[in-house]
Amino acid sequence: MSAFVQEPSTSTDRADLLALLDARPPGHSLPGPCYTSPRVFDLDVEAVWARTWIFAVTEAEVREPGDFVTVDIGRYSVIVLRDDDEVVRALHNVCRHRGSRVLTERAGSVGNIVCGYHQWTYATDGSLLRAGDQRPGFDTSCFGLRPVHVRVVAGLVYLCLAEDPPADFDEVVATITPYLLPHQLHRTKVAAQLDLVEDANWKLVMENNRECYHCEAGHPELIRTFFPTYGYAEDEIPARLRPAHERYLRAEADLQASCTLRGMPHAAVEELDTRTSGFRVQREALDGAGESYTLDGTAASRRLLGDLDSPRLGRLSLHNQPNAWFHFLADHAVTFAALPLAADRTLVRTTWLVHEDAEEGVDYDPDALTHVWRRTNEQDATLCARAQQGVGSPAYRPGPYAPSEYQVDALVRWYVARVREHLA
């Protein structure tokens, strides 16, 4: 393949990357270039980001016809919008005339989609309506904005840049939807949103998310409610965490009773590296008051989501490979999308959702609502940046994941499988 194509892998690049992956000892972190090389980054976009389902935005961000959000994935730019028929669509943000970026704002609302360069005008479904002055015979039907696959899952909007998206996503949707439904995300609004650019490769950002080995020292606010036993097998819990584990067991028993009473699913389903659309879902108890991600664990919004009748429903946790994690609580939801910008830069977009009828200043205080995860995100950004610095040294050697980091290992195995599948 040409060295100049915009998915620029060469056969040498591909062979080199496969050799690197083959050399990785099982259970160890990846070789350095997987985290630092711009050429591996380009291959990652090709093999992972342009082929799998990516969580991009929440339905609450595109509530009305014409509402749009632009999302950058590597060098791709995608418009996610609600069309005039109220269908959520995704379109490549590239004019069919001479390639100009069509919409330059992060988000907004439009009637038609008008390119600012030569005023080519597209309907909200992407079809070309007008292209200025063309010779007779110019066929507008050939020049609609190129579509991107989109899937709305109980209020979460996923994209797939591939022509043929992974078919197994249907099964994942079927599995996770019952967990999500009680939170009624389509009846939420955005209470706050935070874009944080981390100076780290997307895999380091995601690895950091997939373990809580670093939480005790790294996240003092988070572990007020998040049990630091996360990821440990029952028989491996260290002595110092035994008291927390006892609290966890009691809280879990309460939560399960509460879920059973309400017919809400809660058991873990974990298919992180056993399918293309890797995921994990589980409802788990919180520490402290057990209601929400606040310093004492009490709810941050008085207006509960959907028709929930109790603030004490723990956290519904959802992980999607390669780029997302979520916490759905009784009083609010918080979504996280990691989006790759360059080999050493990743955008993490955090969105806090509350009930669409919750009133700011009355039902919730945005500062209190967002405090724990703002602090946690900042702490993670610092940790990921130092990880990026470290793996750049030629002296770095892949090291062993600890037992409680088994989900990190699953992420890496999933990544390796995607690359091998693509390069085969």
Place this chain on the structure above:
Amino acid sequence: MSAFVQEPSTSTDRADLLALLDARPPGHSLPGPCYTSPRVFDLDVEAVWARTWIFAVTEAEVREPGDFVTVDIGRYSVIVLRDDDEVVRALHNVCRHRGSRVLTERAGSVGNIVCGYHQWTYATDGSLLRAGDQRPGFDTSCFGLRPVHVRVVAGLVYLCLAEDPPADFDEVVATITPYLLPHQLHRTKVAAQLDLVEDANWKLVMENNRECYHCEAGHPELIRTFFPTYGYAEDEIPARLRPAHERYLRAEADLQASCTLRGMPHAAVEELDTRTSGFRVQREALDGAGESYTLDGTAASRRLLGDLDSPRLGRLSLHNQPNAWFHFLADHAVTFAALPLAADRTLVRTTWLVHEDAEEGVDYDPDALTHVWRRTNEQDATLCARAQQGVGSPAYRPGPYAPSEYQVDALVRWYVARVREHLA
């Protein structure tokens, strides 16, 4: 060729670029990597910028012996100066000792040319006068600053970095000189100059200049005097532009009578892609008062250029491939040089010239003189940056030029021919 030489094309690079160009459908924009790849950029410098005539500065910028301007073209730096015999010369701005940049200012005046590192001292013709303390036998005649071909055309200074410049430039000079002479550029001075770095590939900057399809929406100040029918064939003018076209026809009739009376050539000569030194020249009428690029079209300088006896002589328009465009009016001239800095950055230098005897504050107000093109340049910079963003997406596909963009297509054809010729 070595991957390390400073013109770094490899045989793979060359083959890849030719394949890209072969794949371009006629009448369509170029494939994405032609606008974004640093390796294509290096090939562009090799094939285009180091081989063709480049407009660099005006004679008014180097009026006195010792006056110099430094001009960067890609990674080249060139000193343009008037030597002690009043000849305009161009020299590579690289010391023959250990390669230091010799002159670091944008412009200035020197007696001799002295390198600031070890004080090697060159005459204004580039010959080495003194090189500090050398062994007997050191031959200064071997170490003059390397010359660059230079050609002064009726007050415009062109450079060619090639050893053998394109010979057809003589014919171009012979054709355009009669158009230029009435403006007597050698009797002008610089009233204002603006350096604008646009975040776009040089080809996108030039493509933007070669059409006015974007003017109606994009340049409200410019189209007060510039007819937005520019580029349209007579039978393709859209209905909404018919009134403007009627005004254009009347103004053109007046202009042609006026030119004929004065023996000034005005007809279009268009050889944009049919020769190495591609160009286009034509005198055309302006809208409004028809005199100058002001909001109402009246002259911006009361002192007309040369010995002109009327302010109403329209605009003499000159285009040179690959990097320049000009407007010569009765009251002032404005020159534009696009100079490539990197794959995604281009310097656009705009220079406003008035009669050497015109007095600032009396005959002209610099703000009024420069208002329209300052605004137009800023608008173009925004448009070119969004074009650059768009073509970087892997989803970009070359799109069709509109009929009124025929000069854009000519530019691209000229570019493709230069690259093919060089790589043959």
Place this chain on the structure above:
Amino acid sequence: MSAFVQEPSTSTDRADLLALLDARPPGHSLPGPCYTSPRVFDLDVEAVWARTWIFAVTEAEVREPGDFVTVDIGRYSVIVLRDDDEVVRALHNVCRHRGSRVLTERAGSVGNIVCGYHQWTYATDGSLLRAGDQRPGFDTSCFGLRPVHVRVVAGLVYLCLAEDPPADFDEVVATITPYLLPHQLHRTKVAAQLDLVEDANWKLVMENNRECYHCEAGHPELIRTFFPTYGYAEDEIPARLRPAHERYLRAEADLQASCTLRGMPHAAVEELDTRTSGFRVQREALDGAGESYTLDGTAASRRLLGDLDSPRLGRLSLHNQPNAWFHFLADHAVTFAALPLAADRTLVRTTWLVHEDAEEGVDYDPDALTHVWRRTNEQDATLCARAQQGVGSPAYRPGPYAPSEYQVDALVRWYVARVREHLA
């Protein structure tokens, strides 16, 4: 070798670099890509920086157990610290868990070395003490911080990143130690330190240091005491420098008598390109009062180093290939380490040492102590940056070193030999 390994030379890169070096005319500067190409930079790190002894810090910076300094060499990061047994050690600053940078500060003091990510805890000798919660059977002895060779030479700390450091360093140490001992560097403290990032390749920074051809015009403060005849052969001294040379001869006679009286070695030993651990050492007289690098040459610190009994002992000059130069005076010492950051960026760290008992404000004024070399460093940074700009032009051609630049030529020959040796 894989294009992705973190020492990323390919066989093509290697062949290309060798061809470039073969094409260099003797006595001339290097071809442009040697100064500008990121790929040559990576090869330089491999062939030179990861294989030879590098001056990094002074012992005065790590006086107490637990004191550390972090040093970046290309993409390497190294911790230099004094361990609990008072031994100076060097360790790769890369956690053995998942590669995080362990210590992120420039300098400080620690009890144990604790990685901030997952709290892996290492002793000051690098051995792993604790690694959080691991399965039984996890062997801490396999996961100590990887050691770097370190050698303390009369108070100067040198590192070598290679597994097998060049053996000839023993001879160099034996030669230079008697010159250094009278200054008793282990009994000094840091009076001031300056980090200056120069916009130039490390070789241009070092070439600039290896000649004083540029001093007369470039360093007005320095040449108050530094004889500008430096580097000239006796019979090549130009007429204008004869008066300075006469002063030099008188001052040298005094200095030699003074050294002989005290049994201090002073003669030049110059093995700049005849061994792997290239060096040069000599004690030479200073101009003016002859004592120190001040504007009038009088001492800057009243408390002399070690047990020296006279302030007038000239400058002991030491050069080490590839990255260091030093001036040891009676009243203070100043060390310079050049450390490569990128193809066009180099850190120059300057450290001024005074007697450990000297009192700031009483015995010395830091501004007066550092004035000459602060100014000189700034001047050199400007000169090196314009050299870097110049050699980036495709029009640059290697030029001849002047006779007084023979040490520059020696540096370049040494560099070429290291690269050839490595690539053989």
